[in-house]
Amino acid sequence: MTQYTQKVNETTLKMPVALLQVGMFVCRLDRPWLGTPFLMQGFLIDNRETLQSVRALCSHVFVDPNKSLIQLRSPRERRRSRRETPEPPTLSPTVDRDMARLGLREVLPTYTRTLKGVKQALREVGRGHPLNPERLAGQVDECINALIDNIPAMTWLSRVKSHDDYTYEHAMHVSLLCMVFGIHCGWPRHEVRQAGLAGLLFDLGKLRIPKALLGKPTPLAETEWQLFREHPKWTRYLLEKSGFEQDVVMACYYHHERPDGRGYPVRKLGTQVPLAARLIHILDAFDAMISYRPYAQQRTVYEAIRVLYHGRNSQFDAALVDQFIELMGVYPMGTLVELSSGEVAVVIGQNHDARLLPKVAIIRDRNKNPVAEHVVNLKQLRDAEGKARFRVKSMLLDGSYGVYMQEYTRHLVLDASPA
Structure with a gap:
C-alpha cells in the first residue's frame, strides 16, 4: 500500500484509510459491501464516528472527488505542494512539552491544596475531631472544575507516587479517578461530587486500626483479619457523626462488597451495592496495585488492569471495569x-x-x-x-x-x- 492517494480513473482516487477525512465521499471499499455496516453503496463521511468505522474496517477505500465536500489533490499536486510548502516535521518537542507543562502547572495548585486538605482532615479525625463536610465538598468542587478544563493533567497527577504519603495520596488518587470516571460517563455534578468525597474518605475507619496491622508485610492471622474488616463500620460511624450525606456514607461503607457476595461487611450482592461503592472498589484496588507498598508487590498499569479484567463478575463489577479500561486507554498519560x-x-x-x-x-x-x-x-x-x-x-x-x-x-x- 502506498502512502499517498492513487488516481484510478478520472473520478476515483484510491486512498489509505489513514488519509481519510470528514467530508470525503467513499464510492468503493476494499471489500464487498455485503457484510459491512454500510448499507448504501457509496456514502459521505459526515462525522468522526463514520470516519473511525471505515478506518477500523478497511485498509484503503476509493474516494470520488466530485462528490466530496472538500478539495482533493492528485499525487502530482501533492508532490508539488510539498516542494513549495514543506510539511511540518513529525517531531515538535517545544509545542508538545509546553502543552504538557502548562496543563500541569494550571492544575497542580488545586491538586496540592486538596491533598493538603485530605491530610489535615485525616489528622483531625485522628485527634478525635469531626470532619467538616462543607470544606471537603468545596475542595472536591475545585477539583471538578479543574478536571472539566484539563482531565489529562489531573489524571497524570494520579500517576505520581511517593513512598512517604501512601495513605493520603491513595485517597487523593482514588477520589480523582472517581471524578474523572463520573465526568467521562456524564454523571450529574452532584453525583460526581459525592463520588469524589467518598473516594477521599472511604478508608477513614483505618485510623482506628493499629498501624502495625495495616503495614504488616506477612499475611494476617484470622483474628487480625476480623479486626481489619471492621474498618468500614468505623468509617460509617465517623462520617455519620460528621454529618455527611447518606449517599457518601453508604458508598464508603459498602466499598469492599463484591458482585459474588463474598465481600464485607454485610456480603451484599451485585447491584444491591451502590454504584459509587462498586466504582471505589475497582479504583481502590487499581491504585493500590500500581503503588509502592511494603507488604505487596508493585504492578504496572497493564498488570493491574489485567487483574481487574480477570476479576470481572466475581470480584469487580464487569460493566464498570469495562468502562474504566475504555477511559484509561491502552497507555494512560504519565505511564x-x-x-x-x-x-x-x-x-x-x-x-x-x-x-x-x-x-x-x-x-x-x-x-x-x-x-x-x-x-x-x-x-x-x-x-x-x-x-x-x-x-x-x-x-x-x-x-x-x-x-x-x-x-x-x-x-x-x-x-x-x-x-
Whole structure:
C-alpha cells in the first residue's frame, strides 16, 4: 500500500484509510459491501464516528472527488505542494512539552491544596475531631472544575507516587479517578461530587486500626483479619457523626462488597451495592496495585488492569471495569514505557484513532542512559509502507532505570514556570 492517494480513473482516487477525512465521499471499499455496516453503496463521511468505522474496517477505500465536500489533490499536486510548502516535521518537542507543562502547572495548585486538605482532615479525625463536610465538598468542587478544563493533567497527577504519603495520596488518587470516571460517563455534578468525597474518605475507619496491622508485610492471622474488616463500620460511624450525606456514607461503607457476595461487611450482592461503592472498589484496588507498598508487590498499569479484567463478575463489577479500561486507554498519560527501539519514555498524550501509538517523551536511550528529552508522536513515525516504525514494547514500573514520575512531573512544572 502506498502512502499517498492513487488516481484510478478520472473520478476515483484510491486512498489509505489513514488519509481519510470528514467530508470525503467513499464510492468503493476494499471489500464487498455485503457484510459491512454500510448499507448504501457509496456514502459521505459526515462525522468522526463514520470516519473511525471505515478506518477500523478497511485498509484503503476509493474516494470520488466530485462528490466530496472538500478539495482533493492528485499525487502530482501533492508532490508539488510539498516542494513549495514543506510539511511540518513529525517531531515538535517545544509545542508538545509546553502543552504538557502548562496543563500541569494550571492544575497542580488545586491538586496540592486538596491533598493538603485530605491530610489535615485525616489528622483531625485522628485527634478525635469531626470532619467538616462543607470544606471537603468545596475542595472536591475545585477539583471538578479543574478536571472539566484539563482531565489529562489531573489524571497524570494520579500517576505520581511517593513512598512517604501512601495513605493520603491513595485517597487523593482514588477520589480523582472517581471524578474523572463520573465526568467521562456524564454523571450529574452532584453525583460526581459525592463520588469524589467518598473516594477521599472511604478508608477513614483505618485510623482506628493499629498501624502495625495495616503495614504488616506477612499475611494476617484470622483474628487480625476480623479486626481489619471492621474498618468500614468505623468509617460509617465517623462520617455519620460528621454529618455527611447518606449517599457518601453508604458508598464508603459498602466499598469492599463484591458482585459474588463474598465481600464485607454485610456480603451484599451485585447491584444491591451502590454504584459509587462498586466504582471505589475497582479504583481502590487499581491504585493500590500500581503503588509502592511494603507488604505487596508493585504492578504496572497493564498488570493491574489485567487483574481487574480477570476479576470481572466475581470480584469487580464487569460493566464498570469495562468502562474504566475504555477511559484509561491502552497507555494512560504519565505511564513509563519501553519502546521497541529499547528507549525509555513517558506517555504524554493519546491518539484516539491509534491507541497503540501514543505521544511519548523519550528520556533514556536504548542503553538506558539519560538523554535530552524529545517528544515524538509514534503514530506519525511511519516507514515507506506506512507501517509504524516504533511501538510500545512494555510498560515499566515507576522508578525503573532511575525514572520517577514525581521527579519528572516536578521537572515539567518547573520548566513551565515563568522566569
